[in-house]
Amino acid sequence: LQNINTVNNKEWCVPIKIAFFDSGQGGLTVWEKVVEDFPSVSTVYLGDNARCPYGNKSAEVIRSYTRQAIHFLLEQKVNFVAIVCGTASSVSIESLRSEFKIPIIGIIEGLCKFASLVLKESTKPVAVLATRFTIQTQKFKSELQNYNIHNIWQKACPVFAPLVEDGISDGPMIEQACELYLNDIPKTVKIVLLACTHYPRIVEPISRYLYKKTNRSVLLKKLDKDVILAPKNSAKKCDDPIYLIEASTSIHHSIEDVIKNGHFKTKDIKGRHKLFCTDAPHHFEMITRYFTQIPLPKTELVNISGIL
Numbered sequence: 674l675q676n677i678n679t680v681n682n683k684e685w686c687v688p689i690k691i692a693f694f695d696s697g698q699g700g701l702t703v704w705e706k707v708v709e710d711f712p713s714v715s716t717v718y719l720g721d722n723a724r725c726p727y728g729n730k731s732a733e734v735i736r737s738y739t740r741q742a743i744h745f746l747l748e749q750k751v752n753f754v755a756i757v758c759g760t761a762s763s764v765s766i767e768s769l770r771s772e773f774k775i776p777i778i779g780i781i782e783g784l785c786k787f788a789s790l791v792l793k794e795s796t797k798p799v800a801v802l803a804t805r806f807t808i809q810t811q812k813f814k815s816e817l818q819n820y821n822i823h824n825i826w827q828k829a830c831p832v833f834a835p836l837v838e839d840g841i842s843d844g845p846m847i848e849q850a851c852e853l854y855l856n857d858i859p860k861t862v863k864i865v866l867l868a869c870t871h872y873p874r875i876v877e878p879i880s881r882y883l884y885k886k887t888n889r890s891v892l893l894k895k896l897d898k899d900v901i902l903a904p905k906n907s908a909k910k911c912d913d914p915i916y917l918i919e920a921s922t923s924i925h926h927s928i929e930d931v932i933k934n935g936h937f938k939t940k941d942i943k944g945r946h947k948l949f950c951t952d953a954p955h956h957f958e959m960i961t962r963y964f965t966q967i968p969l970p971k972t973e974l975v976n977i978s979g980i981l
């Protein structure tokens with residue numbers, strides 16, 4: 674990262690501005706955590722909700738949408754791109770990195786590394802929940818295998834993201850979808866990896882279902898603590914919990930590294946934020962406000978489809 678400029682032999686650093694990209698609402702689960710944890714970081718968020726969901730589309734189409742998104746984000750003068758979409762991260766990040774001369778991260782490496790740290794020496798199953806495209810690519814599976822994790826159960830959950838996109842995060846439809854997708858999850862599962870960034874919005878019904886199915890507590894793994902998700906109101910320490918892990922936690926160290934290695938200025942700076950979507954900004958904003966507690970800028974409409 675080349676961000677140190679020299680003026681009169683004095684070194685000074687530029688502020689950091691990170692771009693976040695997802696097919697829609699999902700990446701906001703990562704964005705909001707970064708905004709909270711790194712107040713000096715400025716951000717630009719793009720949700721391509723006009724073309725969401727990506728998860729049922731082909732590699733060619735997803736790659737082309739992702740390239741258009743990155744082109745648009747580069748026009749916003751960002752110095753780093755975080756593809757906070759499991760599906761877009763599963764099209765070749767390497768080819769995007771060689772095409773765009775800017776640091777780009779996806780969510781696969783960080784999440785799989787985090788899973789290996791949580792799993793330690795255990796050989797119990799790791800479940801990967803993601804979109805159909807992500808599962809088809811086997812990218813999470815092969816990255817987990819790089820960490821010597823081989824007991825992997827994968828499931829495509831194509832209905833979850835469109836429900837979340839419409840502001841539905843619990844209730845009978847989500848419960849039915851949990852039954853449909855999770856009924857054959859191994860009872861000994863140790864980690865459930867939320868490999869789609871929309872899924873953190875539905876951790877409650879997912880964890881309720883897992884508890885009902887396995888009779889084991891379900892905890893959300895954070896960097897500094899575990900949050901008990903199910904059974905609700907239980908302070909009881911449990912011997913063999915199931916851990917849910919998500920990209921907003923695993924991305925933390927990557928952002929820290931970027932700030933440190935890029936020598937970005939972070940002192941005495943307050944980050945500014947811009948949100949863009951590609952259709953119906955009022956609706957997008959309404960759903961975003963329903964999900965997130967943090968103050969939001971007005972969502973702006975942008976057309977990225979003609980960029981390439």
Ligand code: DGL
Nearest residue numbers: 699726727728759760870
């Ligand atoms: N948030 C996305 C992901 O992480 C997307 C879902 C979709 O567009 O299908 O995969």
